[in-house]
């Protein structure tokens with residue numbers, strides 16, 4: 609049975625820079641089902657990243673409601689939002705943001721380690737997820753010893769190690785060659801199919817969007833319903 613995991617209603621995000629106001633999102637309402645793999649697409653400046661940042665609780669809208677897994681995530685304290693981000697959501701960005709002084713496995717277990725789990729437990733969790741992204745033989749390498757595609761796979765492992773309800777990805781393949789880009793999208797598909805991972809991904813690439821279950825087109829801060 610389908611269950612709504614993200615519901616946004618009449619979302620607006622206005623950026624005010626001095627006297628200039630930019631309506632990055634004007635009035636967007638969307639529902640995303642649990643286990644859906646959704647791509648957000650549209651021209652540069654259409655509002656894709658702004659939308660993803662509102663959904664991922666990395667920014668607050670100027671108007672509108674967001675419900676995630678039945679929780680009103682707008683009218684809660686900053687502390688609750690932080691808890692929600694850490695425990696329920698995972699993020700992959702176009703830059704991998706790995707800590708250069710830490711090996712792949714250490715980069716992945718940073719967050720479960722912070723949850724006061726035992727070392728054997730968080731090491732096992734990190735090993736499992738690194739194996740799932742195809743890096744079993746690269747766990748003890750430093751980021752500088754890995755290719756861009758491998759570094760992005762480490763960042764995907766890091767995002768998934770806490771078993772987030774939703775994975776958000778903002779142009780995850782923007783810095784990768786076409787073969788590594790395909791690996792990343794195939795990995796998303798695999799986690800989506802095998803564990804029912806809900807994924808919301810911003811992309812510029814039509815062929816990547818077409819691999820998702822659904823494309824949400826954005827134009828000038830509104831849903832583009834002509835597509």
Ligand SMILES: Nc1ncnc2c1ncn2[C@@H]1O[C@H](COP(=O)(O)OP(=O)(O)OP(=O)(O)O)[C@@H](O)[C@H]1O
Pocket residue numbers: 623624625630631632650651652653654655656657658659
């Ligand atoms: N922090 C900010 N302050 C002011 N304006 C902003 C800010 N962030 C984004 N904008 C503006 O909001 C609009 C939407 O930007 P956004 O980054 O969401 O677009 P995008 O579709 O993700 O673009 P791209 O594909 O180029 O990354 C743009 O006009 C942009 O200039």
